[in-house]
Amino acid sequence: MSLNKIFSTVAVFMVTLLSGAAAALADGIYKAKPDQLGFMEPATEVMRDIVSFHNGLLIMCIGVTLFVMVLMIYIFIKFNAKANPTPSKTTHHTGLEVVWTILPIVILLIIAVPSFRLLYLSDVIPEADLTVKVVGSQWYWSYEYPDHDDFSFDSIMLSDEEAAAAGHPRLLGTDTHMVVPVNKTVRMIITANDVIHAWAIPAFGVKIDAVPGKLNETWFRAEREGMYYGQCSELCGKDHGFMPIMVEVVSEEKYNAWIAMAREEYATNKTDNLTRVAMLPAQQ
Numbered sequence: 108m109s110l111n112k113i114f115s116t117v118a119v120f121m122v123t124l125l126s127g128a129a130a131a132l133a134d135g136i137y138k139a140k141p142d143q144l145g146f147m148e149p150a151t152e153v154m155r156d157i158v159s160f161h162n163g164l165l166i167m168c169i170g171v172t173l174f175v176m177v178l179m180i181y182i183f184i185k186f187n188a189k190a191n192p193t194p195s196k197t198t199h200h201t202g203l204e205v206v207w208t209i210l211p212i213v214i215l216l217i218i219a220v221p222s223f224r225l226l227y228l229s230d231v232i233p234e235a236d237l238t239v240k241v242v243g244s245q246w247y248w249s250y251e252y253p254d255h256d257d258f259s260f261d262s263i264m265l266s267d268e269e270a271a272a273a274g275h276p277r278l279l280g281t282d283t284h285m286v287v288p289v290n291k292t293v294r295m296i297i298t299a300n301d302v303i304h305a306w307a308i309p310a311f312g313v314k315i316d317a318v319p320g321k322l323n324e325t326w327f328r329a330e331r332e333g334m335y336y337g338q339c340s341e342l343c344g345k346d347h348g349f350m351p352i353m354v355e356v357v358s359e360e361k362y363n364a365w366i367a368m369a370r371e372e373y374a375t376n377k378t379d380n381l382t383r384v385a386m387l388p389a390q391q
């Protein structure tokens with residue numbers, strides 16, 4: 108295979124990855140697609156950086172793999188018993204040993220710079236426009252909006268029929284869902300009621316453990332309106348696969364209207380919540 112051919116194969120592979128991601132956006136909802144390759148279309152800066160970091164690493168991996176493969180093929184041909192009947196007795200080569208120690212260190216340093224930058228970007232929470240608290244329970248998620256009278260609601264998976272009727276993908280639709288405004292920094296506070304769960308939305312590049320007795324924090328700033336789907340990402344019991352996450356990103360006006368509705372609709376849940384927190388020590 109000529110070098111040109113190798114490059115064009117790699118290019119085709121990369122294009123397939125990217126077009127797979129673009130296809131995921133086609134109908135405006137953010138979920139995995141049949142036959143999709145690569146990640147779904149990113150909706151935040153963090154996820155965009157994760158995707159390009161991943162693609163960069165992939166190119167480096169391909170480079171290292173090709174280099175090692177070429178070396179091995181060269182050795183097979185040049186130094187097999189037929190071509191090279193009297194082998195050399197050389198056992199050490201200082202120059203070579205220095206190179207194969209230094210080169211991987213340099214590669215790791217090159218990887219470390221964008222890696223730490225990305226880690227810092229996703230870990231340090233910028234000044235937030237709004238805070239949402241998420242509590243994982245076996246087997247559903249609860250959302251609280253401390254900025255708006257602390258109203259809270261539970262989000263339970265829809266049955267196959269209900270999801271189809273509501274236009275949600277099977278096993279990803281929920282009865283109520285989290286709503287946030289577009290282009291606003293949302294700070295997420297995450298914990299759990301019983302066992303460890305993990306709250307994840309792939310298009311946001313967010314995945315964080317919900318641990319009983321501990322508050323974890325993360326953030327996202329969604330740049331596009333739409334419906335985003337995720338799932339619990341920490342094995343948490345028999346219905347682990349049936350506690351999906353739905354986040355709707357809407358315009359500022361729609362968000363304000365939703366808040367007004369939610370304040371009325373979910374106000375009664377407040378007492379349930381207090382009871383639930385009070386019950387925590389007894390459950391453990």
Ligand SMILES: [Cu+2]
Pocket residue numbers: 243244303304305339340341342343347350
């Ligand atoms: Cu879970």
